[in-house]
Amino acid sequence: MPTAPYTSGSDTTAYAMSGEDIELGKKTPNVTITSCDSLQRPVLGRRKTSGMVGETITDHKLGYEGEEDALTKVGNFLWKIHGASIITRYALYVIPVAALLAVPLVLTATVYADSRAGDIRLLGLFVWIEVLWVGLWVCKLVATALPIVFQAACGVISTGIRKYSLVLMALEIPVSFFLWSIMAWATSHMICAFDSCGDKDNWLATLKTAFKALIIVAAIFLAEKTFVQLISVNYHRKQYDEKIRESKKLIRLLDMLYDASRTIFPEYCREFQEEDADIQGNTLTDVRRKMAQAGVQTKVIDNMGRVRDKVTAAFGVMASDITGKQVFNSTAAHSIVVEALETERASKALARRLWLSFVGEGREVLYQSDLVEVLGQQHSDAAEEIFHALDRDGNGDVSLEEMEMLVVNVGHERHNRAASMQDISQAIGVLDSLLSVLVLVAVAFIYATFFSPAFAAKTTQLWTTFTGLAFAIGGTMTDCCLYLFVKHPYDVGDRVDINAVELVVERISLMYSVFRRVDNDKTVQIPHNVANTLWIENVSRSKQMKERLSINVAATTSMEDVLALRNELNKFVAAPENKRDFMPELDIELRNLNDLDKLELRVEIRHKSNFANEQLRNARRNKFMVELLAATRRVPIEPPGGSAPALGDPANPAYSVAVSNGEAELFRSKHTTETEAKRLFPVGSGLSMFMPEAVSSAMQSPAVAMMAGVMGRRNGSVTEGRRSVDDIVPRRM
Template sequence: HRHAGRRRKMDDESLKRRQTGDEVSLNAMGRLYAKIVGFSVITRYMVYVVPVGILLAVPLIVLPLTGHKNDIYLGSHGKAVGPPLFKLFLWIQISWLSLWGVKVAAWFLPHAFMFFCGIVSAGTRKYATVLSNLTIVISIFFWGLASWLTFKSLFAQAYSDDISWVVNLERVLGACFVSSAVLLGEKAIVQLIGVSYHQRSFDNRIKDSKREIHLLGLLYDASRTLFPMYCHEFAEEDYIIEDSIEMMLRRKAGKSAVPGAGAPMRIIGDVGRFGGKVTSVFGNLASEITGKHVFNPNSAHSIVIEALEKKRSSEALARRLWMSFVIEGRDALFPDDVEEVLGPAYKAEAEEAFEAIDTDANGDISLEEMVRKVVEMGKERKAIAEGMKDIGQALTAFDKVLLFIVLLISVFIFLSFFNSSLLTTIATAGTALLSLSFVFAVTTQEFLGSCIFLFVKHPYDVGDRIEISGTQMLVDRISLLYTVFTRTDKMQVSQVPNIVLNNLWIENITRSKAMSETFAVDVSFDTSFEDIELLRAEMEKFVRSPENSRDFQPDFGIGIGGVNNLDKLTLKISIKHKSNWHNDRVRATRRSKFMCALAVALKKVPILAPGGGGEPLGGPTNPSYSVAVTDQWAIESRDKAAKATDASRMVPSNAHQSPEEILQSEKNAVAALNTNRSLVLETSGMWDADARSIASRDPSDE
């Protein structure tokens, strides 16, 4: 059964033509053609130009020889005589030669620009890069100009005689030339944005990354010289760095309990290393010819690049470098160690390598610091690659949108060339665009806002740690209209439109330099100024100690931030880290270390908490007393207190009364009710008598 898209395995090693049995190989003519085409740009263009040019020159030679140079006319009507056929072939020949002429000129243009303009300003290199990327578009522009001008010059009389095909073709050529100018402008804008963005975002990062990898290659080469590959001191690290079959086979051999099972694995590993040595021989030959190490897989540069691809191999590389350079008995790497190993010839490189790794600038490098720096180099290399890919995709999308606009403009250009009523055409087009603007207003606003946000403001790159509205996130992917983030608190992926981010306050932690941190501590109101100064001296001693100087800067600030309601003092403590907070694990470790030291110092001074400072209960100045009572007295006291509390309620619950007391309370309530009733009846009788006396009174008696 044959699977679609799969090629059957061939019996012979050589590739052969299907159903012929002939091997696919170049003959003498093919090899000559390949040599000529690959020799230089000029020879390659000559191969393309000369054959077609000879074919186009045949009519130019045959027509004069046969006496028909000016007697074969094209498109004659009435008294108007069309142009001769000879001029048409002459124009085609000129157009063909001008095409390749402008391509050669466009190829030389960036070099000439750098030669003449580079003397004036060194910042013109980016414009030379733009010209190099616009070679094809520049060729199309000047070819359209040359074709249009030569056609107008050769067929000027026919155009004045209103020969229809001449007039129409000249209009087409003119419209094509103007459209090519618009296309050139569009491509130039895209290239300028791309080159400027690359210089601003990636150029320095790429240079720094390449330089750091070169220095790591020097250190690794010196390490291999001191301790050969797969020696017993660094066998484990070398297996991880090489990431080859030896590590996998060695693990399997270690799990096997059969005696001698590791021997075949070692044999296979030795075969693999022998194959690597053979590859290295050919790689050395290629390096001698090209001056590069990419063809040599065993060169220090190639091994370092491969090791930086994974975190595990990066850590193994850092351990090998650090342990091979540090002298026995020391727990840190110093500049003289690197200079001693590299030798006097590489003194400048040794100093540069030490400064690149010693990011805290404290004069020594610990193993943890070495591992962290090498891992960061690998992450930075990946972030640059991902960022360039995302920006390339965003520029491609931006280019496609602009190409659609160029297409619309080209349509109007052709209409203006073929339509005499240009104002009517512009008015119609303006009305159509105005009606469409109401439909695509929001989309256009989002597109333009996203372009300005991404290419002009450029607040972050791929891999940056940022903070938006109090939420810290990592930048995963950048697109033209949106950005993908990963929240650091929940590892949740979020996609946010760039037009929304355009109006938010973005704090870029990765781009920040050394960051500081301020926090408040509430202490007792009785704390004196002398105690605060003692705390300052204690914490300055902590941050300036050798084991902590690589984490914190020597500057330490402490002051009273407020007295609150005269019940406590608020101390403002400020510490300065020697790096930013891009690596949250490092920041948390440093902060925990500082907090523990602060707690110890507060107890040592001592500085007490709010409300503290008094003698504890039972102390000499704050004695406590106790009284012993009988159980019966305690029970009666509790019952008495409960009854008093219940009696004070608006509606007593009588939960603590005996049956006799409850009965007596009911009798008292009935008596009180009867007393209140007799008072009511007596009062109402008095009101009735008064009313009757008023009603029986005769007004005439007055």
Template structure:
């Protein structure tokens, strides 16, 4: 942000005096000290009854007495000569603009009197006369015309009072229903049409009845008119329903999306108006202290003031006065503002009011920066570099203590107790940017609503035409059913378009994921919303600044992360460090980073906590370290986000080098390099054996749980027993025996005329049986029983068990030892040693 040419760079301190590391990261303006002298305040309160009124059109009016200006209208037809109406024309204008009743009387009475003349004449003198071939008396027809004319204006007045009646009656039940009064105000015309159509149909049916005209049968034209009026009632009801539907979407959308934002923005502008009026009281406009800032602020008013001056007569201004138009034009338009204020009670032309100046300055970035700089320097004392709440209270006075606290709370977003010039500029620029974003978003949404209204109106027009035709021709229903079937069979033609239209409407008006100016992350791409339409949205990429147009139907299926709507955000940074890094070094790194974020110059940007977590050891070759920092704001502003993140990353790199903490592989040089050469030596066998033994003992000594000697001996005995058993049951003796048997069997088979194939098949079958038996014996070794040989139940107890149930708890010592060995009888004891 370029404020003036008096900028000097100031270094940012990373840590405290213990290991300070100066790091030049930000640029701070040199002239960042206040211009207000100590103790200087508003000596006399600037006369403001309620300060700045809540109404956005209110502001400060001048106190200079003005002369009456010549504001007579000028017409091109009279060669720029002033033309004014005569006395009768002035009386007519006064009657028209006096009230709505007088205006309606002027509109209604002349036509009503003209219609009443034939009605009164035929009703009084010729009551039995009929229109030719109509079967309706003349005075009844003119009576219906008179009622139709008066009912149109009567229903118009009634439609204007319906919203107020709705608020009065429904507000008793629930205050939340009052918001629907806005819908009734928006559909006054449609309510008027419905009421008028109903009254016209009812009166026509009454006055055109054959009995009133002494007719036996009703004429055909009366039926036709009845059908037209009935179709008009249906069409007006459909039109009313369509408009109420669109207005309901609009009101709910604006209430949900813009109501809070608009109120907050108006509130911020009102507070800035307080501060600007106090600043002008201390330092008048174009004073030597703020000549540069006031020049930039006044330049923002030139275009509008020049347009206002050109609209008046005698606007041919010499070129030498154009440079002073910001000063002279402001005073002239302020005169108009005073006159308008006296007449209407609103300061609609108060160009010198604080509210108007602030609103105009917020339209441009340079004017917003100048306004912020003027406010900050006029409140901050001399030789001070920060704005405190005491400064605002001192300037505004004790009578405005609450306003001063509210102003400081709005400016001090990070809640650190002071406001720097950079924070002040950023806040004022953000207020202006938010104001423009709200206006752009409302414009785009209004355009989308108009498109939706046009589409629905087109569909409604087709339905209304079909309704009028159906009322006139009863057989048209059958034709309509046939046409509907044909149209339904062709629905595949416009099915995709209808789906996209309805999906876009739901996405935009119901889901509403973003507004104009919001920063969003879509599919890992950072975008800024530039324009919103009914079927598509235009974005601008942050990385390439390209414009991207995406259909809303596609966006409906994607994850949208809205950064602008988020509050304070956090960031996680993952780094890989050496596996040999001591835990004390990691803790030292965390303390250094906490010291950095808690430094007064950095506490405006970051929360005071830094979380450091070791998330993985990977393959024990490196450590994964996650560092989490918390920002005090979101990342809506890309420049601020990049500057803060760069500042933190530079501090992190500096701290890692200071500890130090090395990357994967440690701090050793590469093997074979100039700092770590590779060479070989020859050693004796005895020295090598001792080195291996010493290395093994060193590894054993580092174990947390040393290995037990007994467990080693037991494992060795088990290994010897297993090897002995394997030797006894090895496959070699069996294979040798099998080969001898096979050769012998072959000789026998030759003598007994047997084929070798049969003999080999039988021998291989025996080998498979022997192998299965050997595997079973090996498995049996690990699953042997626990009962001793000869332990059986006594015979006497077996006899008792036939009559009673055996209870081992009642007879614990019933086991007798006998010389009974089942395995010895089977013959397996010799083959399977215990």
């Protein structure tokens, strides 16, 4: 690969910038960065390797650690007001309404003291309403405190149980409703607190019955919401927790690399002007390129993106001073990296900037020593962690293509995971809606049972019908829920093989999934209850995969030729240009002899990745197939039938010789005699003389006699049964 010159001279400008003071323009004498004004940009590494660059980054905090939420004085003041006490905040909701409800309470206690509803004074009714209002917020306060109490109590036993406090947080309203229904029924006797009426009035008895039914309804509602939340928490934690952690780790490492890259090469410097425009100017890059193709200068377009980022960052600083948090900080490394991962073009530009920043000038690969040199010896552990994350194939170096593939895959996985989580959340929402409909039907049955004696008499029959209907629908729903939330064989964006058909997952719903066929891009929809019975091979979730190729060779191929072919292929996979694609283990197996006219060999090759990326897999497979053909010709390995010229070719002409009939019969009988002489058990010699006595006696059975008869028929004698070769030859003569 040709290397563009990278020289410094009169047309270069030297920068000496530290990581902390790039924006301010402060200079330090330890870092020298040469910016070329030449139009020819270097292709390989661009970092000058003379001197230790990492000495200037000793105390600089590389990367986004998720710890940027430090509060300012104003933020602390506002936070104290907002979070001083939940009782204070609830008082703003409770006191105004309680004061309004106290007006009829005071009037019925003084001016209208004799006002009654049937035999009950209205004073008791308004006192009970006041208690209901205050009790509602007390129950909500208890429901809010339940997650804190649960986390504090169960955290002592096991930290893994703390995640279920999220369920209690999501169930704040159902729990509040359940507690309030119990409280409302338990305090209903307060209505008669100022009378000795008991439950004589029909409306009071009806009210108590309604609250009894309300308790059951609230319990069913709470159970349904708890079931949905448990599915949501357990599913997301089981399926996505590890993937999210891995993604955050990779993005944090990219943040560290980008921060260090900006330290040695400032943004929009001569070396990385185009890359920075692609990374930070996604919305203006297309316009800039179109104008550049038309021959129009695009400096104004370039500067528009930079001004936009500066203005956004300025507003972000103002918002951060008020809230104490990082708000739309467009100049932070984390914000730039996350934005670049949204598109493939920006991801490749980010990968090029990072790789070219750290690779030494003129080199073709990135080594761990390059990261240590840039970050400094004091950050050698971080450099080792970063390098192991980049070197996925474990060959000790990272190429530009490998770096681009890694960054693009991080962006694709992040996008696919977000789409998959959104689809699953929608599926959980649909499940919640269906269960809510069932809860609504159950509520109707419960209230009808409580208030209608005639309906209560037929409850058993109706519940049987309802249960049968629920069972008929629930069978399919149960299969779909088990398939989606328990098995969950794929996510959005995964490459899967279902019944040997190559598919890509496009969308996941509660009852079905939508796929795209790899061979013809057709859209396929498969119900979950059908897919639950099929074999599903997830290629994206697989580790390094292997491939088996079968070839047929001539039957005269020797073992030395097979070993020579294996050695040639081993040299190919161990070559520096191929060691990133294939594992060093390669084997050849003799699979079949067929009809003794050819040998079937199976070559087993191991890739260093799975087959999720179809384009990459095809490129690697084509490379190996071409080498396999070339290796068979170098050995050489002859095809079935040998490599002799075809009959009639000038190198193998056809001859015709005339012989007499007697000579033909003589040569034919001679060939038959020689063939029979080569047999281990010549025809007509009998098997007993070649076998032990016990074995020969054991074979004297009708089955053996029948076999002997068949052998006799095969040799042309039906009546005589056995004949020697000497008896056959004279007859043919």
